[in-house]
Each structure stands twice: as C-alpha cells, then as structure tokens.
C-alpha cells in the first residue's frame with residue numbers, strides 16, 4: 449500500500465496544526481433580562497437533584513414535595529414543568545424574573561454556553577435571533593468558554 453501523501457497547509461503538515469474551536473477567539477454575551485428564554489415554546493428545563501434540593505430549600509418545601517408539584521420528565525430526565533402558555537413554572541411575568549433565580553437549574557445559568565449551541569457558529573447565530581444578549585456585553589475568552597462547557601451537566605444539552 450502506498451504511504452499516505454503529505455498534506456500541507458502553508459508550510460505546516462496538517463498533523464502539526466492545533467485544533468481550535470470556532471469560538472477560540474472568544475464570544476460576547478450579557479443577559480438583558482428579557483425573559484424570552486423562560487417563556488413561550490415548550491421544551492425541556494432539565495433540573496438536577498442538587499438544583500431540586502437547593503430550590504426546595506428556597507421555597508421552604510421538602511424536595512419530594514417540590515418534585516411532585518414542579519417537576520415532570522422530558523426526554524427521560526427530570527424537568528421543570530411549564531404553564532399552559534409554555535412559560536417555565538418558575539417564571540414570574542409580573543416581575544419578568546425567575547422565582548428561583550439564585551438557585552436556578554444549571555441549564556439556565558449556563559445558557560447560552562451549551563454544547564449544542566457552541567457546536568457551530570451557525571447554531572450560535574441562530575440562537576442569537578432568540579436571545580438579544582448574544583453577541584454583546586461581557587467578553588468571554590476561550591478558557592472561560594471551555595470552563596463553562598465543562599460544567600454542562602449533560603453532554604447533549
């Protein structure tokens with residue numbers, strides 16, 4: 449069998465090139481508090497056992513009661529319920545705030561630095577059409593973005 453031909457980019461062998469994700473030069477994001485990600489279309493708001501324990505403490509409920517009242521299952525994981533209009537059950541329209549903001553699910557606090565959104569620039573830009581905070585405000589460097597990705601509780605988030 450013939451040896452694999454050398455593939456060069458510039459004067460470098462391809463194998464020497466370091467892989468850099470598309471976001472390696474950093475991204476801007478600041479939440480503007482518009483609440484769009486908490487309202488509207490139904491979806492999954494996955495919540496971990498740790499978040500359930502913390503949220504039930506804030507609401508002065510037993511974790512089992514919190515779970516019975518506010519948690520359902522979506523795609524085989526515990527997920528916060530939604531109101532009939534699609535809003536997250538914890539979203540308060542009057543104040544446009546999350547009722548458990550300080551102890552909200554990791555899915556919410558990590559948004560939009562999710563593996564599924566950071567998977568490509570196209571997905572990031574598509575998400576920016578729904579979230580006005582994407583692309584402005586605070587600058588996150590590659591190290592910060594990688595650290596946030598590592599905190600993702602689910603690889604398919």
Ligand code: SF4
Nearest residue numbers: 479480483485579581
């Ligand atoms: S849609 Fe974006 S800007 Fe609006 S509340 Fe959610 S994260 Fe913040």
